[in-house]
Amino acid sequence: MISVSEAKKILQDNLISGKTILVDLDKASGLVLSEDIFSPIDIPFFNNSAMDGYAICWKEGINRRELRSQSKSKAGDLQELVLGENEAIRIFTGAPVPSGADTIIPQEWVKIEERQLIFDSDKFRKGANFRGKGAQNKAGDLIAKKGSSISPGMIGLLASVGINQISVYAAPTVGIILTGDELEEAGNPLGFGKVYDANGPVMKSYLQNLGVKEIQIGKAVDEPEKLQQKINEYLDKYDVLILSGGISVGDYDYVKEGLRQAGVHELFYKVKQKPGKPLFVGQKENQWIFALPGNPASTLTCFNQYVKPCIEAWMGKKEVWNPSGAYPLADNFEKTTGLTFFLKAKLENGKVIILPSQESFNLISYGAANCIAEVGEEVERLEAGTNVNIYNW
Known part of the structure; x- marks a missing residue:
């Protein structure tokens, strides 16, 4: 059994990068640029006005x-006006600035008397409210760097x-295999000895939040041959294979042997953590x-700590292993040594509240939790006010 830090180091040393694809801009939100982008044009593309007002030469x-009577420049005009000496031309926000003009006087700062534009020159300077061509960027300027996450901005x-x-x-394609004869889908009657499946919906939701589009969820009964068939089928189809259940040492836990027979190379098995000790991670060629x-x-804890960062790295994201921050505990906390604890928690008013119902089967606190708090394996007691690392969902 290895420590959490050892497990994460192994994963960092074996990261897989996904392929690059060309996508339409309106489908790119949340993805990561795989190359630098240089502007093909100057922005602004032409000199234009930042205000409704009057264009002059200062x-x-x-x-x-x-x-000048009846001369106006408005946004979308295709014909360039030329400013005469000591003239002013009416102009609107975003409109092309007439040739010869270099300053815009806002309309609220002027008076007009007998076709004379009158303003207080002490309140302005040359270039006021004038957006010059290329003021934002020139053609050929680097405007977005490789590795940047694509935001709406x-x-x-x-x-x-x-x-x-x-x-x-x-994004990788992901196949999920849920093991266990006891699983029942929500919406169906729950028979004796059955439990509703929560892992499939929660992992699908998590993957969608990460930007994964192609997700397939299948079930495998507790029979070695049928499980093996499902593992082989999903390894043939998906970049990432996630199995839920059947990885411990019970009489009906066939997953580890099935993965071995499928040619999966084991990176590690079992981590000194709570919850989620019997965790297996492996690779086959360029698959997780x-x-x-x-x-x-x-x-959910193992997904947050191990699956999520590996998928984010696949998609080109950086610093995926870093905690979301460190904040003070609201109350004292005690535990036994020897295991790293990942605790359902709530960050509220700048403090970390460790929630009740921490049992591995119990999801009540997940409804209130907005983060996971990490307490190291050698820690036995933490006083209120001690900073702990947290990981956001």
């Missing part, structure tokens, strides 16, 4: 201009320079294989 101390930036397709790291304990809290 001259120190001169606060009057002859207003980045999508807006890329769209503004005319980019409609980008190269990203593809995770066999998680079947108790729901164990499944």
Whole structure:
């Protein structure tokens, strides 16, 4: 059995990078850029006005201009106006600035008397409210770096320079095998000896939040031959295989042997942690294989700590192993030494509250939890106010 830090080090040393694909910009949110992006154009593409007002050529101390009658520049105009000497032209926000103009006087700061534009020149300076061509970026400038997560803001930036397709790291395809004759789907009557499946829905939801689109959930009964058939089938189809249950040492736990027969290389089996000690992680060529304990809290904890960062790294994300932060405990906490504890917790008002109902079968506290708190294996007691690492969902 290895420590949590040893397990994570092994995974970091064996990370798999996904392939790159070209996607439409409107389908790229949450993915990661696989190459640098350079702007194909200047932005702004032309000199334009930041305000509704009047375009002038600035001259120190001169606060009057002859207003050219019937000349206006509005957004979308295709014909460029030319400003005459000592003239002013009506202009609107986003409109092209007439040739010869270099300053915009906002409309609320002017008076017009007999076609004369009058303003207080002391309140302005040359270039006021003037957006010059290329002020944001020049053609050829680096505007988005490889490895950056694609946010709604980045999508807006890329769209503004005319980019409609980008190269990203593809999300893996994921197959989930739920083991156990006792599992029943929600919505069906629950017979004696049966339990409703929580692991399938929770892992599917988690994967969707990570940006994984192709997810298949299947079931395998507690028979070695049928389980082996399902493992082989899913290894032929998916980049990532996740199994839930059947990985301990009970009489009906056939998963580990099934993975061995399928040619999966074991990276480690069993971690000094609670919950989720009987965790198996392996690889086959460029595939990840995770066999998680079947108790729901164990499944979700192992997913958060091991599956999630490996998938995020596959998709090109960085610093995937780092905790979300360190915050002070709200209350004292005690445990036995020898195991790292991952505890359902709630970060509230800047403090970490360790929730009740920490048993591996118990999901009550998951309804209130917004993070997992980590307490190291050699720790026996923590005083209130001691900082602990947390991991957000």
